[in-house]
Amino acid sequence: MSDASFVIEESRAPRVPVAAPSDYFALLKPRVMSLVIFTALAGILMAPTPPHPVIGFASLLAIAVGAGASGALNMWYESDIDAIMSRTKRRPIPAGRLSREEALAFGLVLSFLAVLTLGLVANWLAAGLLAFTIFFYVVIYTMWLKRSTPLNIVIGGAAGALPPIVGFAAAAGEVSLSSFVLFAIIFMWTPPHFWSLALLKSDDYGRAGVPMLPNVAGPDRTRLEIMLYALALAPIGVLPYAMGFASLAYGLISSVCGIGLAACAVATYREREGEAAKHAARRLFWFSIIYLFTLFLVLVVERVLHLTAFTS
Amino acid sequence: MAIEQFKVQHDEQDGVVLTSEQKQNRRARNIAIGVAVALLVGLFYVVTIVKLSGAVAHSAG
Numbered sequence: 001m002s003d004a005s006f007v008i009e010e011s012r013a014p015r016v017p018v019a020a021p022s023d024y025f026a027l028l029k030p031r032v033m034s035l036v037i038f039t040a041l042a043g044i045l046m047a048p049t050p051p052h053p054v055i056g057f058a059s060l061l062a063i064a065v066g067a068g069a070s071g072a073l074n075m076w077y078e079s080d081i082d083a084i085m086s087r088t089k090r091r092p093i094p095a096g097r098l099s100r101e102e103a104l105a106f107g108l109v110l111s112f113l114a115v116l117t118l119g120l121v122a123n124w125l126a127a128g129l130l131a132f133t134i135f136f137y138v139v140i141y142t143m144w145l146k147r148s149t150p151l152n153i154v155i156g157g158a159a160g161a162l163p164p165i166v167g168f169a170a171a172a173g174e175v176s177l178s179s180f181v182l183f184a185i186i187f188m189w190t191p192p193h194f195w196s197l198a199l200l201k202s203d204d205y206g207r208a209g210v211p212m213l214p215n216v217a218g219p220d221r222t223r224l225e226i227m228l229y230a231l232a233l234a235p236i237g238v239l240p241y242a243m244g245f246a247s248l249a250y251g252l253i254s255s256v257c258g259i260g261l262a263a264c265a266v267a268t269y270r271e272r273e274g275e276a277a278k279h280a281a282r283r284l285f286w287f288s289i290i291y292l293f294t295l296f297l298v299l300v301v302e303r304v305l306h307l308t309a310f311t312s
Numbered sequence: 313m314a315i316e317q318f319k320v321q322h323d324e325q326d327g328v329v330l331t332s333e334q335k336q337n338r339r340a341r342n343i344a345i346g347v348a349v350a351l352l353v354g355l356f357y358v359v360t361i362v363k364l365s366g367a368v369a370h371s372a373g
Binding site: 024 | 328333334341358362363
């Protein structure tokens with residue numbers, strides 16, 4: 001009796017917000033957001049006539065906040081499995097610093113503000129694409145695919161690959177083949193990147209009931225898929241040069257990086273046992289980050305240099 | 313008078329008492345919201361000026 005009354009009293013007690021601003025910032029998944037900023041910037045700079053710096057900055061900010069809002073809504077929905085996985089159990093909701101309702105409200109408000117701002121600052125095509133990106137990441141990937149199919153990150157990867165298209169649309173008011181090539185690079189990069197992590201964290205995903213490829217099809221099949229995607233990605237990474245919207249320097253750097261990525265993927269395929277297998281998967285995971293960062297850095301730098309030379 | 317005093321004391325006892333950390337976090341949240349709103353206002357102001365100046369230059373040219 002006393003226990004029951006205690007429970008009722010506890011549930012009636014007002015919840016005191018305890019979160020610091022840093023907890024709200026963590027909801028935005030800052031590391032993912034930084035990747036989005038970088039790839040969207042490449043999309044903006046790829047436009048035939050890049051926008052005024054203030055408009056470009058405001059557009060980039062809106063895209064970044066939209067990506068952050070997706071992260072907050074993802075953490076709202078996934079707080080149950082985040083609490084189980086070692087990689088995510090220190091996030092603000094499972095750690096008890098934020099309630100799910102607070103995260104949901106934060107994500108929805110930021111989504112609305114980001115789409116509205118991008119529409120007013122740039123154009124409504126870009127705003128519509130940003131809204132679609134948020135919808136795809138939260139509803140299609142997080143709510144539907146992630147817990148139902150081992151192809152979750154293959155299809156869901158489209159959400160992470162869209163920022164260059166959104167950025168280009170914000171700058172040019174249309175979509176183009178060049179922005180689709182940047183989309184294709186990120187889209188093909190996502191599976192080998194996340195599956196190499198899944199090879200290392202398969203126990204975590206298994207406990208949480210997330211059907212990642214290593215848990216469903218086994219590690220060997222995953223290593224084969226990683227290798228195939230990496231081998232397909234290497235030539236796609238060179239496409240910006242082959243199609244004439246990046247320099248020879250980009251062509252050389254992307255070729256070398258592509259060979260490096262393919263070599264890491266082949267090593268991951270061949271090393272299947274013990275510490276050597278973990279080492280190969282870990283090396284592929286980190287090299288894939290360096291690969292994507294390098295390609296987009298070169299694209300951004302050479303576009304900035306080109307624009308600087310053009311305006312001076 | 314005595315009843316009112318009792319009521320005030322009772323409310324004070326029943327109210328939510330924040331710890332110093334909670335008060336500190338609330339203050340930080342309030343500052344963060346204030347800064348974010350100020351930045352948003354500033355951003356929209358600058359964007360408006362840039363868009364207007366472009367339109368004026370276009371119509372004058």
